[in-house]
Amino acid sequence: NAGVTQTPKFRVLKTGQSMTLLCAQDMNHEYMYWYRQDPGMGLRLIHYSVGEGTTAKGEVPDGYNVSRLKKQNFLLGLESAAPSQTSVYFCASSELKPTGPNQPQHFGDGTRLSIL
């Protein structure tokens, strides 16, 4: 049982390049999230999904796009990378329970992205 797996673990891009970060979960969770973590800023939500085929904006969505074509996968895209997007990106998932959607989140180990 792998939990939440993020690929790649590290990546260096040049300004203007594009790339896709992949998140896969094997827990059959309904909810999936993409965060970025910057020094002194905590975690900030980029986009999230409440189920297959759905996506929604979080706190800092500009410059990113997401897709959730399959329940187990959540992709984060950078169309034209900028140095301000240098960060550590975390994917998380959580299940939907009768007590409500805000259940404990399971995190991947992150993707460290540098934009030169």
Add this chain to the structure above:
Amino acid sequence: SQQGEEDPQALSIQEGENATMNCSYKTSINNLQWYRQNSGRGLVHLILIRSNEREKHSGRLRVTLDTSKKSSSLLITASRAADTASYFCATDAFLTQGGSEKLVFGKGTKLTVNP
């Protein structure tokens, strides 16, 4: 915008001592969660406390919640070097889509436990 703020930002103690971290938040919540993050790793969920609960225990962890003061504390008793990590509180905040909710994380407390 940050919903939760941890205090202190950093804490250094000796093995065997207790560590207390505090979290303050701004708006009403349904629940508050604490997470741990080891260096270079993702966050790991520790404990969830609901707004109608005042205290919760899990092993060496004790969490309290005071909704009147909008604050929570995490106590780690008999700390070990392996407890060295950053600790984050997270509170729920309502979004507009279908009544679903998200977590808003604080900036964390960096705990160092010296052997």
